[in-house]
Amino acid sequence: MSRSPLAADPARSRGREFPGTSDETRGPRSAFQRDRDRIIHSIAFRRLRSKTQVFVAPEGDHYRTRLTHSLEVAQIGRVIARALGLDEDLTEALCLAHDIGHPPFGHAGEDALDNALTEHGGFDHNAQTLRTLMRLESPYCTHEGLNLSWEVLEGLAKHNGPVEAPHWALAELDAAFPLDLGTWPSLEAQVAAVADDIAYDNHDIDDGLRAGFLELDDLLTLDFIADQWREVERRFPHAPRDRQLRELVRGQIGWMVNDVLAHTRASTKGIEDRAQIAVSDRALAGFSPAMHAAERRLKAFMYAKLYYHPEQTATAEKANTVIVQLWDAYCEDPSRMGSRWADSLPAEEPHRSRHIADYIAGMSDQYALERVREFFGDAPGDLSNV
Incomplete structure (x- = not known):
């Protein structure tokens, strides 16, 4: 398939937030191939294997998780991109990363964190994807985040189209590295x-x-x-x-x-x-x-x-309770987060609450359940509904 003139061109990328940090000796890859590989090698991507897609903490291993869903999205996205002559690597990177900001227990967990942060800007999983990739997942010695290309970050920010009223997390990131939020993203992102x-x-x-x-x-x-x-x-x-x-x-x-x-x-x-x-x-x-x-x-x-x-709703209510319990536990005693997170806890709001929410949002379903059992002796009922 010939390359479309409408395809994003990695050689003409608008760059990265932190320029001059790429190690070009690590293989002959385009900017978008490097982005895809950084995503795949990230801890945040690996955690998707134990995060809810539809069913919370499923007992059967045939049901989809956020990880297998993201892989399936990438397969479909690559097929469409190839047929249209678009950049497959950019498309794949966007597909693989689009759900990284989901907290444990899917939308039930998101609702619980959004309620906990009501006075501090709320919680939005799409904005959390950008926050994770640009600030929280930091394996490099020279900068915060994965330092992905502008085109990947723009596509993730506009997963649902132009953004007129960005969530606080997205607004902060856009101020640091403007993503033209009011316009449509690339065809690869679409x-x-x-x-x-x-x-x-x-x-x-x-x-x-x-x-x-x-x-x-x-x-x-x-x-x-x-x-x-x-x-x-x-x-x-x-x-x-x-x-x-x-x-x-x-x-x-x-x-x-x-x-x-x-x-x-x-x-x-x-x-x-x-x-x-x-x-x-x-x-x-x-x-x-x-x-x-x-x-x-x-x-x-x-x-x-x-x-x-009804069974899904009942399970979601129990999952919501798990997140509320964790929120209360970490607010009461931040040392429960471990020294790395507790020692870097901001003293002032809203940053303090947002820091705790970042910690909880990164958890897998099973890790969240294990922490509730550790702190309270038991989780609120059976969370496996399949």
């Missing part, structure tokens, strides 16, 4: 965002069916899924049901990817340079209007049937 939607829409169906929280008959009330299912039955009438269901998920992904390719090619027709992407009045890479409407219906279904399933 591809990473839609790859995220494709991955979790369809892989959450897979996990929901496997766990018994979703029923096929309910899914087939969505006409576009029913169409896919009829095609699966036509092609593989004698296959076992579990294989047919996995074929259904694969078919859904392919259907969505092909729609993104067709719509993006049509949307970018007549766009001659990357500067036009930034000032567009809409995303140029993404679903067609018809697919967008279908995907909204699917999301509404998933919220009703899976994400807000």
Whole structure:
């Protein structure tokens, strides 16, 4: 596939926050390849293996975590980027890093930290991704953070499009290294965002069916899924049901990817340079209007049937309690965080509370549960709902 003139060019990157710090002797890699590798080698990325995707602290090892989800997003993103002639390395880096700011227990943990920081600016997982990569994850001797390229940081900051009212964490980082928050990001960033939607829409169906929280008959009330299912039955009438269901998920992904390719090619027709992407009045890479409407219906279904399933809600409440208990424990006795974090605890608010939130946000699900058991003797009920 030839390279599109709209692809981000690592040789023309807008640079890094801390210039002059790259060690070019460590292999012949482009700026975006270095970014991807820094992300993969980070502690924050490794911790994703034990962070909730849909199911909190699952007992089964077949369910997705934030790590496996991020890998699946990267696979879908690379396919789309390659077909469109975009920079695959930038796309992959964005896909791999997009969930690094999630605290333990997913959105339940995020809600708990947001409430704890009500008087200190709140908590936002997307802003926390930037905060982690730019300030907290610091393996280098010469600067804070991973010192990723501007294009990676911009794409992560604008994962959901232009940002008109940045969260305090993002505002602080933008002041230090401006990311043009009011404009659209690169096509690679837009591809990473839609790859995220494709991955979790369809892989959450897979996990929901496997766990018994979703029923096929309910899914087939969505006409576009029913169409896919009829095609699966036509092609593989004698296959076992579990294989047919996995074929259904694969078919859904392919259907969505092909729609993104067709719509993006049509949307970018007549766009001659990357500067036009930034000032567009809409995303140029993404679903067609018809697919967008279908995907909204699917999301509404998933919220009703899976994400807000009574068992999921009950587990989320217990997870919320774990974070509240940890918050209270560390506020009461910061030494429980260990010397490195306790010794660097700011004396004044809001920095003090934000420091504690940084510590909790970095935890895996299991580490958070272990600390609650250590401090209080037990966790609030069984948190495994599968």
